[in-house]
Amino acid sequence: MKTHPTRRKSGFTLVELLVVIAIIAVLAGAGFAAGNAAIQKARKTTALAACTAIDQAVSQFYAEYGAMPTKDTTSGETDAPALDTKTDKEFLNILLGLNETANPPLNTRANKFLSVKEGKKKGTTDGTNGIIYNADGKTVLGLFDPWGGTYKVILDTGYDERVMPAPKGGGGPVNPLNGRHSATWSDGADGVGAAAGNAADDVKTW
Template sequence: MKTPPLSPSSLIRRGFTLIELLVVIVIIAILVSLAVPATNIVMRKAQELKIKTTLKDLNVAIGHYRTEYNRFPIDPNDASAGGDSDMEPFLTDGTSQTMINILMANVDTSGGSTNMNPRKIKFIDLPTAKNNQFGIVDPSGGTGEGTPVQLVDTWGLPYKVLLDTNYDNRIQNPDKNSIDQIISSKAPEFLSASSAIYSFGPDKIENTKDDIVSWR
């Protein structure tokens, strides 16, 4: 038996009306607007985890270096310059301290007192930065042994390092300088640690709420 052909009115009823299409578009727009912030949060958490891992690895590497050489991986003259106080914090940009070179065993092996890792022990393995973000930036392009390198975070900025160079097992807490009153009001004056490291975070501004730190 043949099926009777559909009438034009039946075809119209089987399609979508303009209102139905608009409703679908609105629903899709709402779902997209909800998904984008969620995706951004996930990406931000992933970036924070990468930074946290690097901070932990650096603290461990500094501890292992101290066990091996009974000193910090910095210029001994700078370590004692503060007298009874800890030396001033420094950045991992290779300008004032070559700590990253020392920990990576990327040192000048020509001799002399400048070689702070004479046994060439690699205490940490760090990735090469891509587009000058998250990892090692080597101005020499990898050709100059001992050339000061930079270690930068996801946003292309160096980390800040504090060391307990007077060996009293406490460091001035950077959280006390935070412009976020919730953080600064709850922060103790000192950290019970031999080293502390932090990133300025996504806003690239020091002492703000989004700083990524090694102690909390």
């Protein structure tokens, strides 16, 4: 009697399906990690461009007026505390040639020294990835980094062409930056600065 070989039914077995699903999951995870790394790199590039623009604006303002774009009158070797581009709006208004609260204004010619991209508003007091103007267009709400944080700026209010950013962890020696009118940085994705001991992802101009 002639026997016929048993034919396997077409389709995948459960094991084969699980293997395929596992491979897809691994590839998707790798793709997500690579994509997130690319996004963070692009954000750091954007943040560095803004930091550099601020430093350049300060230098241009100093070349024009022979002064720092601030009302602070600190003199000597100790520089004023770092400005924040959300809370210290007057600093931005001065660099942008917008309305100043002080009389007389520092930017008397209303020159626009700072050029940065316009960001997106978040709520009524925050923003992300650029400068946010108030509704009247005559003043600013703030300048925000790509993570929704702000930029910090130390100015050479001592007029000795040196600035001294805080060291990591808030302790240890302060290394002055010579030949500078300002130093600007962003605390990065984690929003934690050098003073707290976490500066690995900071974006800075030095």
